[in-house]
Amino acid sequence: MDKLFNNRGMIWLLLAVNIPGTIYGYIWYGNQLAYTASHYPGWLLPFVPDSPTASLFFTLALIFMLYPPKTVAGVTTRALIEALAVVTSVKYGIWAVSIIVAGGYQGGPVDWQDWMLMISHTGMAVEALLYARYFICRKMIPVALLWTLLNDTVDYSYGVYPWLPATLEDDVLQIQLFTIGLTLISSLAAWLASRDVRLRRQRTER
Template structure:
């Protein structure tokens, strides 16, 4: 598998300044996301099991993978152009795209579902909707510049399904509005279905790379 060169002169998205700005924004968003999940991560370690904490900060981890993917676009020589190097880059990119699509849509949907059932939205909710929608949009836009293929995207789905299973078996899913507590079964089904949909969307945009 050969990493594609970026057509800097033909596509404004591939402009290094744009990618640097996105890299900085995503880095800051990732750090903020882990801080946001800090209380739940502490609760999981203290009240449940330490190994489960890795499955708590879903969105920040997705953002972390995508941030690393942007770093590969800025510095393609960070990984050696051999099977192992391209494999590492490919799985990180696949995780960055598939998980960003999934959790970008998921977070916005949960906030809107809570609002529809009476949860009072504050400014943080609108900020989260904009930032998470941005996660999904940027993932879709940058698929064309990445080297991963359908198989790595499928492996990213496997990770998501494991994550979903752990989330709803050990109740380490992101804390939900109180008004959604009675809808947990439906949310679990939606979450796992969205994981599959995120893979299908990724496969679609992979197929459009050369169009």
Template sequence: MPISYLWSRMFLTNRGFLWLLLICNILGTIYGYIWYGLQMEYTLERWPAWMVIFVPDSPTASLFFSIALLFLMFPPRSGWLQLIRKLMEALAVVTSVKYGVWAVTMIFWGQALGDTLVWEDWMLTVSHLAMAVESLLFVRFFIFGWKSLVAALVWTLLNDYMDYSQGIYPWLTEQLVKRLDQVRNFTVCLTIASAFVGGLALWQARYARHNR
């Protein structure tokens, strides 16, 4: 079996594989919300309750991807569900790429500044890289367009604004907090880059389909 089979349509859209991927993402989402549990409680105690939705970044990204997988497995027929599907797909791509790369960067940036890596850091590195890769692999099976992509970009930039204007960004190590302005600037640039990469992947998939 050639290795290219692993990213072929036949393999990736196989019903059994989709169920396995969905289960893994749901479990990762649950774990992520548990991981953010203390920060969510802290936020609810000190800020308006609605702001808590901007706290758990990575698990919300994997939640978007899980919903996108469900729509892929069970395509909706009604118009408004189609709109929701497109938005969820665009959010899945932009946020999965963004937070997948962001988390890994923060881990190794912190390590370069003197933080000690533990086994959880390696687990988070693998799982977050997987988030970014899986979202880009599935772009060609998604139906969202440029309007949904722009909406996803706006939402993710709003999340950045809330994180760094209200101080509800993911808890960082002491070394990284000292460089918060740099972290903020990197985060915003990464959001824009993630939307660009998602758009490029979308364009490439549509172009390849058109020229078959």
């Protein structure tokens, strides 16, 4: 399996899927970004498109696999991006599927776009967990955890969380608690799925 996931052709294939998906994700958030720009301070805009930004982090992480940086600053940046990629992709992948299912359970419509989103977001979480073991992100996972908690705080303090199905608009507090809990679980999953770089080197040298 290591040869498969480390294969450059496989990584390019994932990029061919993730790059258009990331672009589409930002387009999907277009209306909310425009609304936020008109009604909120501009500094809140980066906190709006959660899932596309997670996909962007993962896309950058794949590029770092293809072209590993050599400098200390580059390696540190790579580790941070990879940590953010795993934590946020797992978190928002599960979050989006859960929200769509919860909205449908409470009587909201679930159309073909919702099914498409559930499939794509499940893929986000799965690919992040699969590739975590090939990343050098473990030491940066606490930083990614803090960033994601900050994002949660901003989302629910200023009301810029992703727009919810109409059936869930009276459940914001419960969703906030679920979101924060999911951040903690996703960070733990990222930690467990990743490998200690030193141990990896020791096994390679044997």
